[in-house]
Amino acid sequence: MAKLSKKDVLKLARLARIELEPDEINVYIDEINRILTYVEQLKLVDSKDVIPTNQITGLTNIMRSDVIIDYGYNPRSLFKNVPKVRQHQIQVKRMVEL
Amino acid sequence: MPTIGIETHVQLKTKSKLFSGAGNDARGAEPNTLINHVDFGLPGALPVLNQEAIKLACKVAMALKTKPRLFSTFDRKHYFYPDLPMGYQITQYDQPIIIGGQVEFELDSKPKRVGITRAHLEADAGKSTHPAGKDYSLVDLNRAGTPLIEIVSEPDMHSSAEAKAYAYELYLLMCYASVTDGDLYHGNMRFDVNVSVSNNDILGVRSETKNLNSFRAVEKAVDYEIKRQIELIKRGQPIIQETRGWNEAKQITTSLRFKENADDYRYMPDPDLPPIVIDENYVNKVAETLPKLPDFWRSKLFKLGLSKMQIAVLLDANIDFSDCGYLDLIADFANSNLDVKSLTNWLINVDIPLNRESKTQPNIIRFSLYESVIRLIESGKLNSTSAKELVARLLSSEKLPSNIERFAKTSGLLQTNDTDEIETLVDQVIKANPKAVKDVLGGEDKAVGYLIGQVMASSHGQANPEVARTLIMHKLEP
Numbered sequence: 010m011a012k013l014s015k016k017d018v019l020k021l022a023r024l025a026r027i028e029l030e031p032d033e034i035n036v037y038i039d040e041i042n043r044i045l046t047y048v049e050q051l052k053l054v055d056s057k058d059v060i061p062t063n064q065i066t067g068l069t070n071i072m073r074s075d076v077i078i079d080y081g082y083n084p085r086s087l088f089k090n091v092p093k094v095r096q097h098q099i100q101v102k103r104m105v106e107l
Numbered sequence: 108m109p110t111i112g113i114e115t116h117v118q119l120k121t122k123s124k125l126f127s128g129a130g131n132d133a134r135g136a137e138p139n140t141l142i143n144h145v146d147f148g149l150p151g152a153l154p155v156l157n158q159e160a161i162k163l164a165c166k167v168a169m170a171l172k173t174k175p176r177l178f179s180t181f182d183r184k185h186y187f188y189p190d191l192p193m194g195y196q197i198t199q200y201d202q203p204i205i206i207g208g209q210v211e212f213e214l215d216s217k218p219k220r221v222g223i224t225r226a227h228l229e230a231d232a233g234k235s236t237h238p239a240g241k242d243y244s245l246v247d248l249n250r251a252g253t254p255l256i257e258i259v260s261e262p263d264m265h266s267s268a269e270a271k272a273y274a275y276e277l278y279l280l281m282c283y284a285s286v287t288d289g290d291l292y293h294g295n296m297r298f299d300v301n302v303s304v305s306n307n308d309i310l311g312v313r314s315e316t317k318n319l320n321s322f323r324a325v326e327k328a329v330d331y332e333i334k335r336q337i338e339l340i341k342r343g344q345p346i347i348q349e350t351r352g353w354n355e356a357k358q359i360t361t362s363l364r365f366k367e368n369a370d371d372y373r374y375m376p377d378p379d380l381p382p383i384v385i386d387e388n389y390v391n392k393v394a395e396t397l398p399k400l401p402d403f404w405r406s407k408l409f410k411l412g413l414s415k416m417q418i419a420v421l422l423d424a425n426i427d428f429s430d431c432g433y434l435d436l437i438a439d440f441a442n443s444n445l446d447v448k449s450l451t452n453w454l455i456n457v458d459i460p461l462n463r464e465s466k467t468q469p470n471i472i473r474f475s476l477y478e479s480v481i482r483l484i485e486s487g488k489l490n491s492t493s494a495k496e497l498v499a500r501l502l503s504s505e506k507l508p509s510n511i512e513r514f515a516k517t518s519g520l521l522q523t524n525d526t527d528e529i530e531t532l533v534d535q536v537i538k539a540n541p542k543a544v545k546d547v548l549g550g551e552d553k554a555v556g557y558l559i560g561q562v563m564a565s566s567h568g569q570a571n572p573e574v575a576r577t578l579i580m581h582k583l584e585p
Contacts, residue, residue, distance in 0.1 A: 024371055026187045063180065063376035069384045075121050075159035078128025084142045087149070097138045098236075098245035101189040105237050105244070 013042050109333045110310055111270050112262035113325070114299040115277055116255045117287050118231065119163045125230045125254035126154030126197065126380075133234075133249040134293050146252035148192030154379050156181075160254040161383060163286040164204045164228055165393040167256050170284040170400060171208030171223050175390060179204040181228075181380040185373045189246050190233035198257075200374045203227035204383070210260070211402075212276035213415075214269060221273050222261035231255050256286070262301065262310070267329035274298050274325045279401045282426045289426060291320050298325050302332040304340070311336070312346040316360050319353055328353045331360050404434050411437070411447045417455060424459045430469050431462065439474055449481050457498050467502040476501050479511035483521070488512070493520040493568050522571045526578070529562065529570050533578045536561040547583050555579060 018037050022029045029037065085097065093100040121131050127145035130136070144152040168175040182200035208223035231253040237244045258277065264270050278296060282289040289295055297320050303313035314336070316328045336346050351360040401422055408418045425433045433454055440450050461467050480498055483489035489497065497520045501507060508514035515521050523529065536558055537544055543561075546554035555576065562575040 024187075064378065064381055066381060068381040071381050072156045072158035072161070073128070075123055075157050076128065077123050077130050078143075080128070080143050084129075084140055087142060087144065087147045088139070093243075095243075095245060098247050099139075099189070100243050100245055101235075103237060103242050103244050104189060104235055 013038055013045065108306070109265055109302060109304045109329075110262045110313075111264040111266075111329055112301040112313075113260045113264070113270060113273060114301070115258045115260075115274070116231070116297045116299075117167070117258065117281050118295045119160055119254040119256060119286055120288050121157055121159045121163070121254055123157055124252035125157050125160055125228070127252055129252065131253055133253070134290070136249055138245075138247040139249060141249040142251065146192070146248055148194070154197065154377075156380060156383070157254065160228055161204070161385065162393055163254075164226075164256055165385070165390055166284045166286050166397050167226060167258070167281070168205045168208065169394060169397050170280040170286075171205065171210065171226065171258070173205060173208035173223070175204050175385065176202070176206060177385050177387075177390075178202060178382060179228075180382045181377045182374050183377050184229075186371075188232070189244065190235045190248075190251070192233070192248060192251060196230060196232065197377055197380070198229035199227035202382075205256075205258075210273060210276050210280065212272050214272045219269060219272065221263040221269075224259045224261050226256055226258040229255050229257060262303075267326045267333070270300060270329045271322050271326040275322050276401075278322070279422060279426070283398060283400045283404075285398050294320055296320070300325060300329055300332070302329055302336070303346075304333055304336045312348050314346070314349055314351050314360070316351045316353055317363070324353055324355065327358055328360055331358070335360070408434075408437065411441055413448070413451055417451055420455050420459070421451070424454075424462070428459070428462050431458075431467075431473065433459075436473050436477075440477070443478075445478060446481055446485075449484075450477050453477055453480070453498065457495060458502065461499060461502055466499070468505060470506070471502055471504070472507055475507055476511070483512060483515065487524060487571060487573075488521050489515065490522045490568070490572060492563075493522060496520060519567065519569065522569050523566065524571045524574055526574060529566070529574050530578055532562050532565050532570060533558075533575060533582065536565065537579070537582060544583060547579075 015034055015038060018034055018041065019029070021041075022037075088094050088099075091099050123129060124131050124141075124146060127143050129143045129146055130141045133141055145154055165175040179199055180202040181197055183195040184198050184200070185195040187194060203225045205223070205226035208226070210221045210223065212219055231250050233246050233248040233251040235244050235246050260273065264273055278289060278291070281287045281296065287295050297318050299315055299317045300319065301313045301315050303311035305311040314332055316332060319325050319328055332351075339346050350363045352363045353360055404422060404425075405418055408421065409415070413421075421433055421437070425431075436454075437447055437450060441447050458467070458473070476498070480489065480494055480501075484491070484494055493515075497511075497515050497518070500518065501511070501514075512521070540558060540561060543554045543557050547558065558579050559572050559575050562570050562579070563572060
């Protein structure tokens, strides 16, 4: 059975840029451990002779010519879902110290 | 001893982005105009690989003296940052398009070889700016999805001078292979330097200073890191493996965010991008389109009698002023059995400096220009002062005159070999300068030069100074 520590959960939270309240940590330890245990069932399968699958389509070399494509919309219409726009740029929390 | 390895990001000069049809030249473009659903990371958008990027990667392999790998794949490298809309970067992890290779150059007349570990294709991130005094940052995604090739060197360098020379040689290689615009000011090439110091055979803990965009910054950042780490060791403090940034104003490196380990990136094969399989035939076809590389030109120009210094200046200027085709011009001159050394002097002393001051027109046919000018000098019709003036005028004209000799004549730049005419001037000058004449008679050679100068001045630079000298010496013979 998978055993995820408090340290592991905090690390995952940091990588995912998610802030956790102290009382949430134990909830997640429990939840993620249950997910891992479920996935662990895969270990029961004998995969000794199976080649790792990276692709399932069997395709190779799907490429396009180097031309600029007009997609038929104003690029800035992509901003519709952006919470804050300033000077045609996406405004985010400051990334470096003031 | 310090040990240095360098990772270089080279922006490839494709017309469109690596995985979408958005325009790729972000220089001068308004923010967020070169974007679409793929680069914006919208759910369901399908990236499709730009075939030109594979072709350019093959050329990179050849410039690095190796061959592209016939099988390569794309992977996702996950991290969260505001300039990375997808939440992962598409890159090549365990099957990159290039493994191995080398960069060779000369430093202080000694050959140096730096091994290449690998080079892989990946998509660039967006660009963020941090307005002064504000509590926010702004993100422009024009650059997101620009094709990059990241070239990872072996830790084969041991001084800042070697690091700088490697970075410069790589710049020459990438520009001559014609895979990048090589515009460092606009970030077309960015260097990350890994530096560690150690007083034994075991490598020390390294720091990585990211995003250096000039050769000088590479040199200075390496110098600073070596000094900083030696200081830490002396004081008995540990060196932390970390990412640092270069502060150009203060000329120091500073600590950036804590570096995530490779397993934190959760690399996985990108299911949207099938593997790339190329064959020898394809590679050979690409090789046929590879332009001449720096070493070809070095050896060719050296055989033509140019010095290493002259060759270095020409190799550099040929990139900055690619429209002028300096190297091809020299090759054409040599093929026509014209005076290559004179041409080289003209290019290095006059043409390139004028170009750096933007005092030349782009469409001037230099072959005809220099062929005519050098012929006029050789035939004694043009002296060096007037020749310089003539070349400057021709280079700044919209179009070369059909007859350069006639143009020089009507511009009053040809020198006169008419002995009678010059003799009249010599007589006037001798009369007007009794002191100098006395000095000449007294055996002072310098005074002859002065008198010739006076003749040149009164002829408005058109007298042949050799004729003037002969006449003066003749007249002042004791």
